[in-house]
Amino acid sequence: DAIPSADQIRITTSLKSQKGSVWTKNKSIFEYWEVEVTFRVTGRGRIGADGLAIWFTEEPGLEGPVFGAADKWNGVGIFFDSFDNDGKKNNPGVIVVGNNGKLLYDHQNDGSTQALASCLRDFRNKPYPVRVKIAYYQKTLTVLVNNGFTPDKDDYELCAKVEDMVLPSQGYFGISAATGGLADDHDVLSFLTFQLTEPGKEAPTPDTEIPQKDKEKYQEEFEHFQQELDKKKEEFQKEHPDVQGQPGKTTFAFSLSADDVFETVSDRELRQIFEGQNRIHLEIKQLNRQLDMILDEQRRYVSAVTDEIAKRGASLPGQQEQVSQQEIETVVKTQEEVIRQVNEIRNSVADTLKSISGAQHPGSAGVYETTQHFNDIKEHLHLVKRDIEHLAQRNMPSSDKVKCPELPPFPSCLSTMHFIIFVAVQTVLFFGYIMYRSQQEAAAKKFF
Incomplete structure (x- = not known):
C-alpha cells in the first residue's frame, strides 16, 4: 500500500487495516552503520494506530502482522508504537526488539516482554518532522530521537541503548507501517544510511560497493519512475483544469496566491x-x-x-x-x-x-x-x-x-x-x- 512521490513515501494512508513497507534491494555490507530517518505520523484523532517500524534484517521482509512486516525476523526492529494494546498507558513509545528468526512478536503486551530497551516518546502530529538516528557500533545499538518540536536538526535526545547486541554482518534495511481500527498517515521523508569505521581504518570506495551495471539499472528505473509521475501529473491537470487557473479564471488564481502569501489568524497563533x-x-x-x-x-x-x-x-x-x-x-x-x-x-x-x-x-x-x-x-x-x-x-x-x-x-x-x-x-x-x-x-x- 506504499505510495511514492517526488519528496516522500506514504507507507500507509489514514484508512483502516492498511499495511505498507519499503526495503533496500541490495544487502548492506557494512559491519558498523548508522541510519537517519525523517518521518511524520499524522492523524485526526487523539489516539492513532498502529505504528511504524524501522528494520535491519538478514532477509528482506514480506508483508505481515508486525507493523506491516513479517514475523520471525532475524535482526532488529525499532518500533514506534502508537496504540496502547495492554492498557498500561505507555504509548506512544519507542521499543527495540531483537529476534533470531524464531520468536513471535507479543502484540498483546506491546512487545514489553521482549523489549531490549524502550522509551516514551510522542511522535504523532508534531509541528516539525520527527528525526531518528540509529547507530550500531561495536555491538552497541543506540537510538536517538528528535521529538519534532524544534526545527533544530541536531536536537537529539537519547531514547534507548542496547549493549552486547549481535546483528547479522550483512542485511537489508527497511521501514514499514500499519493501521488498525484507528488510522494515521505514515510518511517517510528521508532514509539515509552511513557506514561507520574504526579510527585509522579506511572505508571501501563507493565503486567497490555498487557495480556500474547496477548503477545504470537504478538510474533507468529512476528515470522511468519520473516519466510515469510526469504523465500522471499531466493527466490530473487535464481532468482538473479548474485547479490550474486557466486564462479565463484569473481572479480565482489570484485569490489562491493571496491565501498562500498571507497566513490566517489561527495559523499565526x-x-x-x-x-x-x-x-x-x-x-x-x-x-x-x-x-x-x-x-x-x-x-x-x-x-x-x-x-x-x-x-x-x-x-x-x-x-x-x-x-x-x-x-x-x-x-x-x-x-x-x-x-x-x-x-x-x-x-x-x-x-x-x-x-x-x-x-x-x-x-x-x-x-x-x-x-x-x-x-x-x-x-x-x-x-x-x-x-x-x-x-x-x-x-x-x-x-x-x-x-x-x-x-x-x-x-x-x-x-x-x-x-x-x-x-x-x-x-x-x-x-x-x-x-x-x-x-x-x-x-x-x-x-x-
Missing part, C-alpha cells in the same frame, strides 16, 4: 504557540544543566567538609574539638539537606520538560518568569555556598586560613544558629515556590 513552546523547552534544558552543575558543587563541598572532620579528629583536644566537630557535623547534615532539595528541583525541572513536550502553552510570556524563578534559586544556593566557606574558614586555625587578596575583610562570620535559620528560610521559600508552580499548572490545565 498556532505558529506563535510553537515558537514560544520551543523557547521554553530550550530554556528549561539549559536550567537543568545548570542545576546539575550546582549539585556537583554541593557534593564536592560535602566531601571537603567530611575530610575536614577526619583531619580535626586527631588534632583538636578536649571541649574545643567536640564543639567544632559538632558544628561541622551540623554543616554536613545541612549540606545533605541542600543536596536533597537540589535533587528535588532537578526532578521537578525534568518533569516540567516532559510536560512541555506534551502540552501546548500559548506565547512566550512564561519564559522570563520561569527563568527568573530559577535564577533566584541559583542565587540562594550560591549564598549558601559562600556562607559555608566563611564557616569553614572560621573553624580553621589562623595559620591555615585562606585569605582572599585585594578584598576588604568581612565584618563578621556566620554563626551556627544564623546558618540554621538561613537554611530554614530557604526551605520555606523552596516549598512556597513549589506550591506556586503547582497552582500555575493547575490553572493552566483548567484553561486548556
Whole structure:
C-alpha cells in the first residue's frame, strides 16, 4: 500500500487495516552503520494506530502482522508504537526488539516482554518532522530521537541503548507501517544510511560497493519512475483544469496566491504557540544543566567538609574539638539537606520538560518568569555556598586560613544558629515556590 512521490513515501494512508513497507534491494555490507530517518505520523484523532517500524534484517521482509512486516525476523526492529494494546498507558513509545528468526512478536503486551530497551516518546502530529538516528557500533545499538518540536536538526535526545547486541554482518534495511481500527498517515521523508569505521581504518570506495551495471539499472528505473509521475501529473491537470487557473479564471488564481502569501489568524497563533513552546523547552534544558552543575558543587563541598572532620579528629583536644566537630557535623547534615532539595528541583525541572513536550502553552510570556524563578534559586544556593566557606574558614586555625587578596575583610562570620535559620528560610521559600508552580499548572490545565 506504499505510495511514492517526488519528496516522500506514504507507507500507509489514514484508512483502516492498511499495511505498507519499503526495503533496500541490495544487502548492506557494512559491519558498523548508522541510519537517519525523517518521518511524520499524522492523524485526526487523539489516539492513532498502529505504528511504524524501522528494520535491519538478514532477509528482506514480506508483508505481515508486525507493523506491516513479517514475523520471525532475524535482526532488529525499532518500533514506534502508537496504540496502547495492554492498557498500561505507555504509548506512544519507542521499543527495540531483537529476534533470531524464531520468536513471535507479543502484540498483546506491546512487545514489553521482549523489549531490549524502550522509551516514551510522542511522535504523532508534531509541528516539525520527527528525526531518528540509529547507530550500531561495536555491538552497541543506540537510538536517538528528535521529538519534532524544534526545527533544530541536531536536537537529539537519547531514547534507548542496547549493549552486547549481535546483528547479522550483512542485511537489508527497511521501514514499514500499519493501521488498525484507528488510522494515521505514515510518511517517510528521508532514509539515509552511513557506514561507520574504526579510527585509522579506511572505508571501501563507493565503486567497490555498487557495480556500474547496477548503477545504470537504478538510474533507468529512476528515470522511468519520473516519466510515469510526469504523465500522471499531466493527466490530473487535464481532468482538473479548474485547479490550474486557466486564462479565463484569473481572479480565482489570484485569490489562491493571496491565501498562500498571507497566513490566517489561527495559523499565526498556532505558529506563535510553537515558537514560544520551543523557547521554553530550550530554556528549561539549559536550567537543568545548570542545576546539575550546582549539585556537583554541593557534593564536592560535602566531601571537603567530611575530610575536614577526619583531619580535626586527631588534632583538636578536649571541649574545643567536640564543639567544632559538632558544628561541622551540623554543616554536613545541612549540606545533605541542600543536596536533597537540589535533587528535588532537578526532578521537578525534568518533569516540567516532559510536560512541555506534551502540552501546548500559548506565547512566550512564561519564559522570563520561569527563568527568573530559577535564577533566584541559583542565587540562594550560591549564598549558601559562600556562607559555608566563611564557616569553614572560621573553624580553621589562623595559620591555615585562606585569605582572599585585594578584598576588604568581612565584618563578621556566620554563626551556627544564623546558618540554621538561613537554611530554614530557604526551605520555606523552596516549598512556597513549589506550591506556586503547582497552582500555575493547575490553572493552566483548567484553561486548556
